[in-house]
Amino acid sequence: MAINRESLPTVNFADFGDGTSKSALDIGKKLFEACRDVGFAYLINTGIPQGQIDGMFDWSAKLFALPIETKLKAPHPPEGWKHRGYSGIGREQVSQLVFDPDELRAIRTGKFPDFKESFDLGSKDSQTLPNTWIPDEDLPGFQTYATNFYNTCREFQLSILLPALALGLDLPKDFFLGYHEANENQLRLLHYPGAPTSVFESGERGRIGAHTDFGTGTLLFQDDCGGLEVETPSQPGVFMHVPPVPGTVLFNIGDFLMRWSNDTLKSTLHRVRAPPRRDGHGDDGETKERFSIAYFLGADKEKTIECLPGCSGPDKSKKYEPIKAGEYINMRLNATY
Template sequence: MLVLLRPFMRQVVFRAARPHSIAATRYRSTLAEDVRSDSTFRIPLIDFAAYKQATSLAEKRCIADDIVNGFKEVGFVYLTGHVIEPETVNRVFQKSAEFFQLPQETKAGLAWDDPKANRGYVQVGRERVTTSLDAAEIAALRAKAPDTKESMEIGRENHPVFNNKWPQETNAPGFKQTMLHFFQTCHEVHTMVMKSIALGLDLPEDFFDNKIDRQDHNLRLLSYPPIRTSLLLGDGQARAGAHTDYGTLTLLFQDSIGGLEVQNPHTKHYQPASPIPGTIVVNAGDLLARWSNDVFRSTLHRVVAPPAIKINATEGMTPARQSIAFFCNPNFDAIIESLPSCTSTSNPSKYPPLTTEQYIVGRLAATYS
């Protein structure tokens, strides 16, 4: 069950089994209580416009507390009232689809080849997302059950060492300009949400500003091609395997097909995070969980195949799916150590300090073949 919280201080229930029905049921229970059961599990929807329009710190703190509670209890929130216009998102999806329709040899010429750069095209089967940190184990999983998706990875354009791998303008008109504009817009959303997180953790609102300002983020365009259902029946097969994300936040833009599932941290069962038009799915990543001394959850999630279209008596074909993920990261030289408001004498830091680069590059190097 997906329950949307606080759009104009109301609580509305979206039931996964009937995605187009809305029951105006009021809940008196708290988010912490509801997530303990699969039947009442909910991902809060937060109207972020109220934070941007707030005229006092107290008004901001109200929304900040909702966001922090969502990351504490679920690790995910739906965000509405953000600054990204639907037309902008639609154009990104259009240009992404046009890119993946290019000939395979054209895309292969832009192949991802360096975990430090983390830029370029990743063909179907090359990646295997997982929670494992062991390169040999990941290689075995990749050989047995690779992720059935392709992606294009884009970093900040002004990096002093690494260059993005752009297709020729004649092959993909408007692609570069569209993605660079979207990258900047997503960074602005990230900065604002991190301000709210700082307030919710009893820190100055600008606490994270100089730790995320270099835009060491990653924009990932994802294409899940149609696939026969028989190919998804093997042990461990999935569109994208269960995993957590690496950075601070992930901003996910879904199409209408669906397939994203979030693990209930208490029951360990997966629940659908169904697409809600106009929203961004935002989840906390490993580094934000580590920064918060595990006050926040970096929650397992996966992508499963939506219902297939039957093509004969024994076989079906899944529809194609697109998504856009913006992986928000701290500056690569930022030291990630437990925040002062998240530690105490009775709750000391669980992790030694490390840099963003040490963590993310290590995970990427093990993830790809």
């Protein structure tokens, strides 16, 4: 069930500066409240140029319009944790905290396959997980543009987002930077092809089912199609529409940071639904294609995390054992492929 009565909070970074002012602290507190109460927020004045975002969507459309044999020149490796390259339609099936092999097999072969394709990339300097690119002669300019966009998101992550999260949690503003030095992030380009509306209504196909993200958090860029829904904080099981808003970037908490904060911060279920049929004239029976771009923030794989300072006490015991970031994320990624 989806409703429209509630909306996400908005956090404005215009006055964040270098993170040392009273305004920066206020912004951090507002971000913390959004992450505690909802787990999602619209971000404005991030410093990520809208023109660069629009350009990345243009390149994404060019990429997914290539013939399948060209896209498969950069195949996603069989290992789920190697999030690089192209994944065709149906390759990845989102599962929410399911790890049993038989249950996963049923999800992947069942009636409700996730109807999407994707392309993943990360840091160009990674020695352990190099990028897999479409040959430049097949898509000249794409590698350079995508790398630059990744780096722009990384700059926002380090200079504003992570310091603001730390300030909101009453931690030193550079607290999270020491856990995100290795650039273990992932940029994902997503394409949801158009299809007859009837196949979505029958359940033969889906977009993405209800799930949470794995890592520290996610920056999400939407096109104008819509379809994203977030679980309403006050009504579990009821989802609210999260329409694309020009000039904003969506941010949501991931399961890793929720665990790290001893469940103080909220990793919220969200899903992507196909748009409903248009009323009246003009419904051609075809669902519009959708593009989105996700930048997943990941902690350094070899860093061990335990409950954040201030997130436990006499009235709130520690729920989780310490764990390495890589161990946790790999467990989650391997369940999706």
